[in-house]
Amino acid sequence: MAVRSVNELVKMGFEGIEKEILECTDCQLHETVTNKVISKGSRNPQVVFIGEAPGRKEDETGVPFCGRAGKNLDDIIEYMGLSDYGYAVINAVKCRPPDNRNPLKSEIKACKPFLEAQIELLDPEVIILLGNTAEKAFCDGKKLEWGVPEYVDGKYTLLKIYHPAALIYQRSRIGEQKDLIDSNRHLWK
Template identity: 45%
Template sequence: MTLHFGEEKLGMVSKSFVLSIVKEAASKCTTCPLHETRTNSVFSRGDRNAEIVFIGEAPGQTENQTGEPFCGRSGKLLDNMIKAMGYERNEVYICNICKCRPPDNRKPTSEEMKRCEPFLVRQLELVKPKVIVTLGATAAEGILGPGLGITKRRGSWGEFEGIKVMPTFHPAACLYNPKLKNDVWADLQKVMKYIGIPLQFKQITCK
C-alpha cells in the first residue's frame, strides 16, 4: 500500500485534498479482518494544521456508527481536557491508531495496528504537529513501540519521526478512576509548556 506523495507533488495540491484521498483509501481498506464488521471507518476530526494531535486506540461502538472519533463520555472528557489547555476540539487533530472498530471493543492486535500504520503515518506527515499526545497504552505502543506499561510510560517525552510524543492515560480510564485526571493534567501541562501556552491558575484539573 503506497500512500506517499512527493513534496513536489504535494505543493501542487492542497493538504485537505491529499487527506481526503487517504481517508477514502482507509474507508475502502480490506487488508485486515476488521473491515468485515465495520459500519464506518473513523479517520479523524479537527484542524489539518493543528499544533497538537491526540491519538487514541480504535473506534468504539458509537464511533463506528457516527464515523467520528471520541464520541460519548470519553469524548466529552477529552473535550474538557482540550479546553483546559486553551483549545477547542476543532483546533486540534484527533484520530486513532486503528480506523476500524475491533469486535466487542477489544484491543487491536499488533497485526491490525500494523495494517493501519500507513494511514496514520501519512496523517502525521501532512498535519505536521508540534506534539503528539497518545491516549492509553495501545496508542503509546502504536506510536512508540512496545515498552513499559502506561502507568510508568506516561508523563515522559518520546519521539516519533521527529515529533515530540507525550503518552498519557485514556479518558475512559479517567472515567473509571477519576484520580487519574490529575496525572493527565500534569502531562498536558508539560505539552503546554513545550508549545509555549501560558498556564492559567484556573486550569488546575480536567473535570
C-alpha cells in the same frame, strides 16, 4: 486490497487517504465495521491526539471520540487551552474491533501506513498518545514515561497521557492527568 505505502498515501493528500481508508479491506476488522473513523479537527494542528480504536458510538457515527470518553477528551482539550484550530484527533486503527476488544498486533500493523501518512500530512509540533495502545501502535516498541515528553527526530515531541476512557472508571486519574498536562504546557503554548 493491500494498503499503499506511506509515501504513496501522503502524495494522495487528505481526500485520497480518506478514500483509501473507506475502501480498505486489509484486515478482518472491515468485515464487522459500520463506519470507518478517520479523523476530526484541524488540518494544520499544533497538537495531534492519537487514540486507540473506535468504540461503539464512534462506529455508529464515524466520528472519533464522540461518546463518554470523547467528553473526557473535550475536557482535556479545554484544560490544555487549545483552540478548535489547534488540534486534530485520529485513531491508530480506523475500524472498530468487535466487542471493544483491544486491536490485535496484526490489525495495528495493517492500519499503520494510514496513521503514519496522516501524521506526515498533519505535521504537528506535538503528538499526544492517549494510552498504551496508541504508544504501541505509533512507537514500534519504544516505551515512554507517563507525562515525560520526548523530542523525536527533530520533527515533533511525543507525550503519553492517560486514555480518556480510563478517567471514566478511575476518577483519581483526573487529577493526575491535570498534573501531567500542567507540567507540559510549555510544549503547546
